[in-house]
Structures are given as C-alpha cells and as structure tokens.
Amino acid sequence: MNKTVEQYDAVINKCKSLFFKKNKDYGTAWRVLRTISIADQIYIKAQRIRTIQEKKQQLIADDIPGEFVGMINYAVIGLIQLQLTEDAPWDLPEEQVSALYEKQIGDTRSLMENKNHDYGEAWRSMSQEGFVDLILMKLFRIRQILNNEGATLVSEGIDANYQDIINYSVFALILQHESTKEN
Incomplete structure (x- = not known):
C-alpha cells in the first residue's frame, strides 16, 4: 500500500501544480x-480517450495522460463547487482555493486507501479501457x-462519483507510467 500512496501522491502533485498554474492565468473563472x-x-475528455482507444489513431497532439489530469482537476473543481454555498464569491483567493483543493484531495485519497484495502488493489489488473468506461x-x-434534482434513493451522491472519477484517473496514470517504465 505504501507504493500506491507514493504513486498516488506523485500523480496528484502533478495535477495540483498544473491546477495552480492555470489558477494564476485564469483565476477562479471555473466558479x-x-x-x-x-x-x-x-465527459469530453473521457470520450476523447475512448475514441482514440477505439480508432487506434490520434490526430491532435494533446496526450492521453493530459486528459486524465484534466479529469482529475475538473472533478476536484466539481467537489469544491458542491462544497461552496451559493453566496460564495466568484473570485476566491489562492490560499482558499489551495485549502479547498487539499481538503477534497485528502478526502478522496482516504476513500482510495479504504477501498484499496478492501478490494486488494484490484485496479492494478484493470485496463485503461475499463477505467475510461x-x-x-x-x-x-x-x-x-x-x-x-439531486435526489437518490439508495445510491451515492454526485460527490462520490467525482471521487471515483479522480481515483480511476489516478490509477490509469499510475499504470500508464508503470507500463512506460517497463518498455
């Protein structure tokens, strides 16, 4: 599990670095x-990966790992938006954004650790296609x-789905990195 946590943190650090570079460029326009x-x-990012997987051809230079990074950061944005109240300001200071990002990633990482314990790292045997699907x-x-209208009878809410998207994307990036090291 320690290896997974180190790999997870390395992926998240890359995502966070890009997120805050874009935050400097655009501010919190995502609000x-x-x-x-x-x-x-x-969806756009996931569908692009699926299309490339199916057609086995890529015409735009943006790489697939970059799409997974984008899905992680958009899912974090989604979690932050769910946490903020309607009267929260549109323009948030970087310190607040950083604290919100860290909180959501911390919660999502804890979920990953708990599920990883119970499922025995089954994700390590999954395919990239499976993660995208x-x-x-x-x-x-x-x-x-x-x-x-936000209601569920027995199912998890939107937040849990965003967390799963983050974790599946992180797993896909870890496995992709491992496969490129082997080749």
Missing part, C-alpha cells in the same frame, strides 16, 4: 461552471442524479 457543465468537461458510467450517473 461559473454548474455541475452539468463540469460533468460535460470531464467506468468514468463515463459515473458521468451518466451524475447526469441522472441531476435529472432527479
């Missing part, structure tokens, strides 16, 4: 995004929850 828009942004399923679940 305007509603839940459906965040889900759509993640599971992410797409989570996005369709978010859309359905929104169609149900």
Whole structure:
C-alpha cells in the first residue's frame, strides 16, 4: 500500500501544480461552471480517450495522460463547487482555493486507501479501457442524479462519483507510467 500512496501522491502533485498554474492565468473563472457543465468537461475528455482507444489513431497532439489530469482537476473543481454555498464569491483567493483543493484531495485519497484495502488493489489488473468506461458510467450517473434534482434513493451522491472519477484517473496514470517504465 505504501507504493500506491507514493504513486498516488506523485500523480496528484502533478495535477495540483498544473491546477495552480492555470489558477494564476485564469483565476477562479471555473466558479461559473454548474455541475452539468463540469460533468460535460470531464465527459469530453473521457470520450476523447475512448475514441482514440477505439480508432487506434490520434490526430491532435494533446496526450492521453493530459486528459486524465484534466479529469482529475475538473472533478476536484466539481467537489469544491458542491462544497461552496451559493453566496460564495466568484473570485476566491489562492490560499482558499489551495485549502479547498487539499481538503477534497485528502478526502478522496482516504476513500482510495479504504477501498484499496478492501478490494486488494484490484485496479492494478484493470485496463485503461475499463477505467475510461467506468468514468463515463459515473458521468451518466451524475447526469441522472441531476435529472432527479439531486435526489437518490439508495445510491451515492454526485460527490462520490467525482471521487471515483479522480481515483480511476489516478490509477490509469499510475499504470500508464508503470507500463512506460517497463518498455
């Protein structure tokens, strides 16, 4: 498990670095995004990866790992947006954004550690295609929850789906990194 935690933290540190570079460029322009828009942004990235996997051809230079990083950061944005109240300011200071980012990643990492314990790192035997399909399923679940005005009868909420998207994306990046080291 220590190896997984180190790998997880390394992936998150890269995501966080990019997130805060973009925060310097754009500020918190993402505050305007509603839940459906965040889900759509993640969908675009996941669908692009799936299309490349199926067609076995890529015409735009943006790499697949970058798409997983984007899904992680958009899911963090989604979690932050769910936490903020409607009257929260649009423009947030970097210190507050950093604290919110750390809180959401900390909670998501704890969830990963608990699930990883119970599932015995089953994700290490999964395919990249499987991660993408599971992410797409989570996005369709978010859309359905929104169609149900946020209500669920027995299922997890939007936040849990965002956390799973983060964890599946991190796992995909870890496995991709491991496979490139082997080659």
